[in-house]
Amino acid sequence: MTNNIAVGTPATNNDLLERNNNILDWLSQSGIFVFTFVLILVASVAIDGFASLANITDVFNRAAPIGIVAVGMTFVVISANYLDLSVVAQVATAAVVLIGMSNEYNIIAAFALAMLIAFAYGLVNGLAVGVFKANAVIVTLATTFIGLGLLRWLTGGSIYFGPPESLIRSFGTTKIGPFPLSMLVLIIMALLLSLVLTRTNFGFLVRSYGSNRDATRLAGVNTALVVIGAFMISSFGAMIGGFVLAAFSNTAVSSMSTGYDFEALAAIIVGGTSVFGGRGSVMRTVLGVVFVSVLTNIMVLSGLGFGYQQMAIGSLIVAAVAIDALARKATAL
Amino acid sequence: MTALKSPIKKPNVASQGGLAGFGRQFRTVMARRTEGRALALLLVVGIIAAIFEPLVFTSYSATLGRIALIGLVALGLAAVILMGELDLSVASTLAVAGVVMASIDSLPLGIAAALLVGLVIGVVNAFFVMGFGINSFIATLGMLFFLRGSAFVLSGEEPVRLTNRDAGIAFGKPLIGPLTPRMLLFILAFIILQVFVTRVRIGREFYAVGGNREAALDAGIPVTRRIFTGFMISGFVAALAGVINTLERTAADPTAGSTVLLASFAAAIIGGVLLTGGRGSIFGTLLGATSLGILQVALTLSGVQVDVQNIVIGLVLLIAVITDPNSLRAVAGSARSFLQRRSRSQAGG
Numbered sequence: 001m002t003n004n005i006a007v008g009t010p011a012t013n014n015d016l017l018e019r020n021n022n023i024l025d026w027l028s029q030s031g032i033f034v035f036t037f038v039l040i041l042v043a044s045v046a047i048d049g050f051a052s053l054a055n056i057t058d059v060f061n062r063a064a065p066i067g068i069v070a071v072g073m074t075f076v077v078i079s080a081n082y083l084d085l086s087v088v089a090q091v092a093t094a095a096v097v098l099i100g101m102s103n104e105y106n107i108i109a110a111f112a113l114a115m116l117i118a119f120a121y122g123l124v125n126g127l128a129v130g131v132f133k134a135n136a137v138i139v140t141l142a143t144t145f146i147g148l149g150l151l152r153w154l155t156g157g158s159i160y161f162g163p164p165e166s167l168i169r170s171f172g173t174t175k176i177g178p179f180p181l182s183m184l185v186l187i188i189m190a191l192l193l194s195l196v197l198t199r200t201n202f203g204f205l206v207r208s209y210g211s212n213r214d215a216t217r218l219a220g221v222n223t224a225l226v227v228i229g230a231f232m233i234s235s236f237g238a239m240i241g242g243f244v245l246a247a248f249s250n251t252a253v254s255s256m257s258t259g260y261d262f263e264a265l266a267a268i269i270v271g272g273t274s275v276f277g278g279r280g281s282v283m284r285t286v287l288g289v290v291f292v293s294v295l296t297n298i299m300v301l302s303g304l305g306f307g308y309q310q311m312a313i314g315s316l317i318v319a320a321v322a323i324d325a326l327a328r329k330a331t332a333l
Numbered sequence: 334m335t336a337l338k339s340p341i342k343k344p345n346v347a348s349q350g351g352l353a354g355f356g357r358q359f360r361t362v363m364a365r366r367t368e369g370r371a372l373a374l375l376l377v378v379g380i381i382a383a384i385f386e387p388l389v390f391t392s393y394s395a396t397l398g399r400i401a402l403i404g405l406v407a408l409g410l411a412a413v414i415l416m417g418e419l420d421l422s423v424a425s426t427l428a429v430a431g432v433v434m435a436s437i438d439s440l441p442l443g444i445a446a447a448l449l450v451g452l453v454i455g456v457v458n459a460f461f462v463m464g465f466g467i468n469s470f471i472a473t474l475g476m477l478f479f480l481r482g483s484a485f486v487l488s489g490e491e492p493v494r495l496t497n498r499d500a501g502i503a504f505g506k507p508l509i510g511p512l513t514p515r516m517l518l519f520i521l522a523f524i525i526l527q528v529f530v531t532r533v534r535i536g537r538e539f540y541a542v543g544g545n546r547e548a549a550l551d552a553g554i555p556v557t558r559r560i561f562t563g564f565m566i567s568g569f570v571a572a573l574a575g576v577i578n579t580l581e582r583t584a585a586d587p588t589a590g591s592t593v594l595l596a597s598f599a600a601a602i603i604g605g606v607l608l609t610g611g612r613g614s615i616f617g618t619l620l621g622a623t624s625l626g627i628l629q630v631a632l633t634l635s636g637v638q639v640d641v642q643n644i645v646i647g648l649v650l651l652i653a654v655i656t657d658p659n660s661l662r663a664v665a666g667s668a669r670s671f672l673q674r675r676s677r678s679q680a681g682g
Contacts, residue, residue, distance in 0.1 A: 082470050132655040133663035135608050137421070137470045138598060139654060145595050145647035153640040224667060262478050275471050307485025314479030318472060322465040329466055 024327035036291045063293035064182035065245040070264035072237015074285045075230040080210040080277025081136035087238040089147030091257035094242025099160040099252040118239040122232035130227030151254045162250040172247035182244040194282040211278025266313045267292045269320045367605025371620035378624045382631040389631045400626030401519035407600035409570030411618045413563045416543040417610025418469040423571040424594035425480035430575030431585035435493035451572020455565035484587040493585045501583035527615045543610025603653035
């Protein structure tokens, strides 16, 4: 901070600047804790039926698959590749494969095929972005359309129903208190990926690539592998998210994951992971997911439809990034 | 031209005359063009369509209409991409403009309001990008969701009928020869933009802003104002596409434009507009839009499902974005360093 003080600027101005900058920095870093708390507090007081056990379980059921997708996608965002739009296609594909294949053959075959598909998605996205240095938004937009097109074409757009009694069904309905089992999966995934991000060499390289890709490359790191790895993790998260979603609803259809791309992105950004790359945390993404899910739940309870939810989440993304950008500008002064 | 580009090497090659000199000059001119891939795609698509589905060319009014729809949005996009920014919100702008227009009873007022909405969206996008310093990919992505939501909310989640149906029907009729007003508007937009970026100073400065923003600032180009202009162009043109769409269908669909987004990006990128900015041409975008339009209509006429069409256009976009000159250079570079590393490790071991 000391070397930021410009010669000749009045001290009061500087103090103001610093305070301003501190507020912005705090907002972008830790504001989410307070916002989530306040939102839950206000909702439980003002909205009828929010604090009921059934509704809380419902929030968790909705939040878990989005959260699992978001913790995986966090790696892509931290590596400064904006986002992985293709999670929409991947979640739906994994869900359809799980229900459809376990109906036809068995659940092991379903897992194997879903793994293979997730691997292919991660590889194609990662190669195009990491090796060909193409823009991640455009690449994943293209793979979304290819993937959803393939899925709809092969399934004929039909809905797959799981049998009323099965392993998948019992997983989806088991609860520990108000927590569905899917929430446990989210917590395990978050802990695991948090360890990968903070304690492993690969996690360090993802963060380093996100904050300065040229320096990372010049240090002799194979940056293509880092990017491919980040997209692989995103694909893995999307696959598990798809499984959980399929288990919860015990049905699968190609349109079931509409909106997962931006809800996951909103959760990541609101959680304080920077879209400018290099800075972020998996655990805070989980908090962001809680925030976004509570927000959509409040809107649903207040009778505001899909359109309003999209408007709210779109503005949330822009507002969160604006605060982050302003905080960065202030520290760069 | 040759002399200007490489004055040190052989300044007099062109004036020496002869076939070699002409060949060199020709090659230099060709190397500066960015439309190569679009031309290649157009040839491939054109030939395949001519053999398997000649209906594409005989029922050219449908083909031209499709080209005009993709092309109009792509033209506006090209103006923004030239400056190294991106406008992902164009497709939702199209939808919102259509809904706004259809919900106002008076037709001229509706059209004016819709175009105004486009301009305002452009200003807001540019404000987020320049005022806050948000990356345009993220800012316009947020805008995309916001506008898609607004279109749903404004329309009550169902298509809005146009009050003045007759105007819509009249709009679909050919005006000059086989050209409907939609195509005439598209041609007009193409000519205006082509002249704007090649002959008008403000437009030419778009290339400077995209090529090297710092240098452009130092050269005294008002970068912020140019970027505002660019986003306003793309918003306006997308709104215009929404107006035309609504007039032709006599109703506004809040979900309109999701395929258009993909196709128009593919058109602009395959037309040689570099995503990092500074290179590209409006003419290339036209070629790209033409080839994609022919492709889409050919697939529709051969009875291919919409899902498969999406796969094909997605593949075209993916291939377009990984074969642009920057990507190929990156691949060549990493291949070279990989080979070097291998030969070095072999020599060492």
